[in-house]
Each structure stands twice: as C-alpha cells, then as structure tokens.
Amino acid sequence: MIIVIDGINQHLFSDVLDEMFKLRARVFGDRLGWEVNIKDGRERDMFDDLSPAHVVSIDDEGEVVGCMRLLQTTGPHMLADVFNSILDGEPPLRSSQVWEATRFCVDTKKLGRGRGKNSVSYVTSEVMIGSFEYAKMAGVLDSIAVIDPVMNRVLQRSGNAPYDYLGTAKPMGKVVAMAAMMDCSDERISGIREYAGIEHDVFMTEEQALARFALSKTAKPANVDHKPLTELEKYFVEQMHSARTKDEVSAVLKLIEALSDRFTPEQKTALLSTPRAFAHEA
C-alpha cells in the first residue's frame, strides 16, 4: 500500500524515510552502480532537501519495498540541473502540469518474480498507480521520468509504456539514463490496474501507514538479522551448510556447545536458535 510523504507530514515518517533512503542506497548504489552519494548506508541528494513528494510502498510486513520521488518542473528538478545532458543542450520543459519522477526503485532482493503481491511487478505497478493518481488529483497531466533501460522495459511490459522520450539516452556512470514521458490519464491508470490486478484504493491514511510500518519493528524475532561475524562463526555456518545428515548436523551443534566459551552468550544463542543465521550464508 502507498503513502505519500511530503514536506507537511514528513515529521511523522522520519523512520519510513530512513528505510527508503537505505533502499535507494541498495538499489542505486549497490545493485545498479549509479554515481550517487551514499552516506551511512543511505542515498540522499540535494533534491531531497527541497521537500519533494515521496510515493512510498510499504508491504504487509511493514517494510519499505518501493518508492518514487516527484518534483514540480516549474522549479529546480533533476532534468534541469543534473541530467541535462540527456536533453542535448536544450532547455528543459517547464509546466505546472508536468511533474518529474526520479529515483524510482523497488526492492528486488525482497520481492520475487511473477505477478503476486510480493512481486517486483506488483510493487512497481502499485507505486506507478499511486504516483499517477496523486498527480491527477493535483491537476497534473503528464510526467517525465528519469529511468534506465531496465526500468523502461519493465514499464513497457506492464501496460505502462512511455508514449515518448525527451532528448536521447545518455550514459551516467555505469548505466544509461533516459527521460520517458507518460500521461497521468485514466486510460493509463486503468491499464496498469488491469495488468497488475489491483482494483482497490492503493492509498493508506497516515495512521494506517504508521501502524503498518510498526509491524516491521515488532513482528520479527529479535535475532533474525543475526549475521555471522567471526571466523569461527563463519566456519560453523559453512559446516552446517555442508551437513547432509541429521548426525552431521548434531555434530556441528555439539562442537558449538563445546567451544561455547569462545562466544558471547548472545552469539551462542543466535547460532544455536536461529536456523536463519545459517540459511543466510547458504
């Protein structure tokens, strides 16, 4: 489900935004290799300081799984000030009825293939529906999105093909960036809804969004994020991974028990009681 976070309500959602900046760092920095500034595992730039609107998707477990950033083209925006090489030296569009969409991403690590609720395709559609409907309510008719060819293909495949492109695609760091034009029309929105099988209202109220986000903080067992840190822990993880029989597994557990003075009590509990700590490396 979608929540729009802007300069007016952002004080309620600082934790959600923090997760969103982390997601952007994982996607644009780690996975796509864009030339972005990452500090403390969070990707932020100057446009985040201009009170943009963030269209954020939070899944049933309360995790931030997709986002997009919207700015007016009448004021400072990325195509005018950063991605202007795409425009081949031409001045950018400027219209109160055209918005710019940037930093569009979904959590491809958490989400799977297919069309289900936890798929890349579903969340992509949800973010798109949310941003087009939000723009339409604002009297905005078109949006111009800075995307890469991978996202471009995703859009073309999901009933949401851009109707045109501005300027020409240009290499930006390791990838190519392009400016795609999409209308915020009922036809486009219903096309995406049909493709994704989303009939319901995608927007949450502020209260619903906060309640949903709180799930990510409480529902998980405390040590689900345990990652093996020491060489010894890593060794046990490898042993457990290669164990083929029950006997082999219990032998590893015995060894952990025998060497337990080498761990802190927390590490030991984590190793013994969290199968996911093993699954993580496997």
Added chain:
Amino acid sequence: MKLIDLAAIDHEERSAADIINSVCEELGFDYASYATMNPVKGDVQGYANYPDEWKIHYGSHGFHHFDPTLYKSALSIAPVDWARFDQDEKFNSVFRDAHDFGITSRGLTVPVRGPYGECGLLNVTRDCSDAEWESLKKRVMGDLQMAAVQAHDTVMQSGLLAKALYLPALSTREKEILQWVAEGKSQQDIGDILSISHRTVEVHMRSGREKLGALTTPQAIGRAIGLGLIAPG
C-alpha cells in the same frame, strides 16, 4: 518582516491582481490571493481580493508570520486542501477570526516553485458543501495550476533584474512546434510532420505557452514572434 499589497505599487497591464480576480470569476471561487516570500528580506508580498477589513485585520495581527496555509503549503508539491490543517492550532486561530469577517476556512493552496527555488502560493476559498467542493476541485485543479504559475511568473517578472533572468528559454522542439502552429497546422498535422505523437506535441505546446506566460496558443505565437523566437507564418 512586512506584509506588502502589490496592487498598491503595480501598474502593469495584466497584473497578478487581474489573474486572481479572473480565478474567482471564471472558476467559481469566493476569494483568491497570491503570496510569495521575498527570499532576501523575508517579506510576504502578494495580492488578495479579500474585503479590505480582513486584509487590515490579517496584517495588523501578524497572521502572515504563522499562517500555515502559507508556510506549510510551501512544503508540498501538490495543491494542499486546508482540511489537512483542521487539527492545526495556528490554522484555527487565523480562521476563527476569518469566520467573523465572513470568510470560510474551506479553501486550498496551490504552491508553485520557481527556477531559483522561490515559492509562490495561490490560495482560493469557497463556502460550499463537501460534495460541491470535491466536484469543484476535480473540475478546476488544472486551471488553478496554470493560474498559479501565471500569477507567480507575473510577479517575478515585474522586477527589472528578474525580467532579464526570465527571458523564456524555448527548446528547439517548442520553437519548431510553435512555428508549425504559426503556419496553420493542427496538432495532429504537426505530430505527423515531426513523426512524434500528438500528445508530445501537446506537452511541448503547453510548456511553450507557460514559458511565454501566454494563456492561449495564439497569444503564445504572438509573443514568440514578438521576441523573435519564431518567424511570422
């Protein structure tokens, strides 16, 4: 920080005051106002067609120092319905007084960001039922967006320095399309000639019109010819 009524010092032909008056007449609002914060001095300057008694009351009570319809709306990129402020103590203190002057708290603000990071705000009010308000919003939001950018640009262009900075920068595509319009071609024709979709033609025309501060395409053509950006057809 002062509250400045620009109508008192403005003698341009079509001023922002004309724009807010036509917003009321043509789109069906009771009152409208335009405000911007001077980035250097922090003054709030603008136009309003509220009754003079309310303008005086508003200024003398210093409401422009904390009115959330100004300060908070500037933080949004989308029009802000004042219903969003109904729990806001500052909003309520301004509009409790407004009520005594016959001014409703049912309104919205369209924020416009300018190229130098400055922000202009078009505010409109209408005393009506929920249903009427919702349908009015749906019908006129696009027109309000255009009126807001016109009012903002008109104010920004009124200074000489700003005038120099604001010379419209039309792209080749925008000029090319305006040129074909000047030759009498329709949107569909132009799309065919340039091998682009008519939607793309429309977007470039809209952008061109707004850059030229024009309400209609013929007006944009006139201005573009006047500025030597395109040739007479």
